[in-house]
Amino acid sequence: MLKFPPPCDKVLPHDINLEKIPRIDAQNGICDKVIGSLVGLAIGDALGASVEFRPQQYLAANPVRTMEGGGTWGLEAGKWTDDTSMALCLASSLITHNSFNPYDQMIRYKWWHKYGYFSSTGHCFDIGQATRQSLKEFSDRQKILKIHYRCRNENEVDALTLDSVERIDDFNISCGDKDAAGNGALMRLAPVPLFFHRAPKNAVENAGLSAGLTHANRKAIDACRYYAALIIGAVNDFPKEKLLDNDFYQKQKLWFGEIPLDNDILSICAGSYKKDKNRGGYEQGIRGKGYIVNALEAALWAFWSDGDSFEKGALAAVNLGDDTDTTAAIYGQLAGAYYGYKNIPKEWLEKLYARDLIISIGEWLYFQGSQITSNHSKNENVSPTTTSNNNAKLSEKKIQRTISAAATVQSSSSETNAINNQSKNAKRNSTIRITDTHSSFSSNETNNTSINRTSLSSDAHVQSSSSKSFTENFEHDDLNLAHRPSFYPTEKSMSDDDS
Numbered sequence: 001m002l003k004f005p006p007p008c009d010k011v012l013p014h015d016i017n018l019e020k021i022p023r024i025d026a027q028n029g030i031c032d033k034v035i036g037s038l039v040g041l042a043i044g045d046a047l048g049a050s051v052e053f054r055p056q057q058y059l060a061a062n063p064v065r066t067m068e069g070g071g072t073w074g075l076e077a078g079k080w081t082d083d084t085s086m087a088l089c090l091a092s093s094l095i096t097h098n099s100f101n102p103y104d105q106m107i108r109y110k111w112w113h114k115y116g117y118f119s120s121t122g123h124c125f126d127i128g129q130a131t132r133q134s135l136k137e138f139s140d141r142q143k144i145l146k147i148h149y150r151c152r153n154e155n156e157v158d159a160l161t162l163d164s165v166e167r168i169d170d171f172n173i174s175c176g177d178k179d180a181a182g183n184g185a186l187m188r189l190a191p192v193p194l195f196f197h198r199a200p201k202n203a204v205e206n207a208g209l210s211a212g213l214t215h216a217n218r219k220a221i222d223a224c225r226y227y228a229a230l231i232i233g234a235v236n237d238f239p240k241e242k243l244l245d246n247d248f249y250q251k252q253k254l255w256f257g258e259i260p261l262d263n264d265i266l267s268i269c270a271g272s273y274k275k276d277k278n279r280g281g282y283e284q285g286i287r288g289k290g291y292i293v294n295a296l297e298a299a300l301w302a303f304w305s306d307g308d309s310f311e312k313g314a315l316a317a318v319n320l321g322d323d324t325d326t327t328a329a330i331y332g333q334l335a336g337a338y339y340g341y342k343n344i345p346k347e348w349l350e351k352l353y354a355r356d357l358i359i360s361i362g363e364w365l366y367f368q369g370s371q372i373t374s375n376h377s378k379n380e381n382v383s384p385t386t387t388s389n390n391n392a393k394l395s396e397k398k399i400q401r402t403i404s405a406a407a408t409v410q411s412s413s414s415e416t417n418a419i420n421n422q423s424k425n426a427k428r429n430s431t432i433r434i435t436d437t438h439s440s441f442s443s444n445e446t447n448n449t450s451i452n453r454t455s456l457s458s459d460a461h462v463q464s465s466s467s468k469s470f471t472e473n474f475e476h477d478d479l480n481l482a483h484r485p486s487f488y489p490t491e492k493s494m495s496d497d498d499s
């Protein structure tokens with residue numbers, strides 16, 4: 001198995017020893033797509049890094065045409081930012097544990113922030129506001145574990161198993177704020193659907209759980225659920241017309257469980273990004289902003305209008321301006337899965353930092369994902385056109401709870417709590433080993449149904465980091481509501497429990 005050095009070793013990504021997989025057919029089309037998705041993410045990130053935060057007007061006058069260094073972060077051409085670092089943290093967790101381990105995912109994100117784990121420069125030089133806040137919350141909550149298990153130091157706390165963490169009622173792994181509606185979870189998403197590329201329902205469910213660790217707003221969670229489904233479809237050879245079918249969600253609804261997507265995400269599913277191809281996306285309202293609804297729409301606009309060219313789509317995403325690297329990283333995840341590694345421009349691949357590591361990680365995601373599925377239930381059908389139907393296995397009580405949650409779908413907090421609860425209760429529900437027993441999202445929380453959804457979907461009510469000055473902005477990919485409703489509580493800090 002591919003072994004990742006601990007953060008204390010300070011091994012830079014390009015120096016990590018790679019372990020070849022003996023049984024991968026170089027001509028395997030699905031493997032090429034899995035690698036293409038992960039590499040596509042990193043390529044998009046690196047392509048946009050030099051002009052991150054630049055407004056569209058600047059890029060209209062000075063368009064990016066190829067992989068360039070310098071600019072915003074002063075990186076060498078081909079080096080990438082937080083999008084890729086966090087995606088590699090997530091991928092390394094999936095590979096190391098051969099399962100979805102949210103505690104370990106948060107540990108690795110923390111290592112990236114504190115020690116530069118999987119950073120292209122050796123240290124974390126950029127982090128979104130919501131991500132930073134969730135990691136701080138996570139570190140505070142770890143003090144509960146340290147006391148309970150009498151750990152002597154941070155390393156021992158970090159090494160706790162998921163089982164032992166989940167035994168502690170006062171500890172919740174999900175640290176995302178309910179108002180965090182930035183693109184910081186979507187930018188790192190790909191490893192989840194790539195690992196579960198033969199288990200669509202698991203992929204969609206875990207995409208939501210993964211997002212909620214740092215971004216618990218319903219739009220951010222549902223954007224990740226939807227995009228995971230698209231990546232699954234792309235990896236499994238869906239034609240573009242099927243991926244971008246306005247009825248994609250309805251046709252693949254079994255992948256999504258019982259609770260429907262947020263209305264703004266549904267609007268995007270229904271083709272809101274399909275503008276006049278004879279006019280520019282920006283002039284028709286497409287924005288490369290950090291707000292998740294903008295980001296998802298922009299990436300899909302780029303994919304829809306790219307003329308079947310990864311190069312053209314990635315450049316179009318970057319040249320929308322603002323959160324250039326993340327818009328392109330989101331585009332690259334789907335476009336890379338659709339076009340495959342072999343169709344990413346060679347010139348860009350040659351410049352991509354730690355390319356061999358990213359390819360190797362893609363291979364292992366493919367290999368382990370395939371292997372796990374093959375050992376398990378036929379119900380988790382790998383066909384892109386059919387899915388398992390675990391609903392029949394839900395208890396009547398769970399189904400009723402799910403229906404109740406669906407009826408109160410206008411409450412973002414209800415689903416967020418459901419997902420948090422599910423994350424807490426899940427015992428590796430993501431692994432195929434218990435595929436047949438996991439339930440769809442459920443909810444027992446309906447308290448906050450009066451949340452003003454308009455405020456969540458209106459640019460006028462959000463504070464986009466891209467509106468800050470170019471040089472001061474270090475909180476580029478996340479945003480919070482400028483006016484937090486008093487009935488919309490923040491996560492309770494558990495640091496009070498620390499002795």
Ligand SMILES: [Mg+2]
Pocket residue numbers: 045081082083126325326
């Ligand atoms: Mg970035």
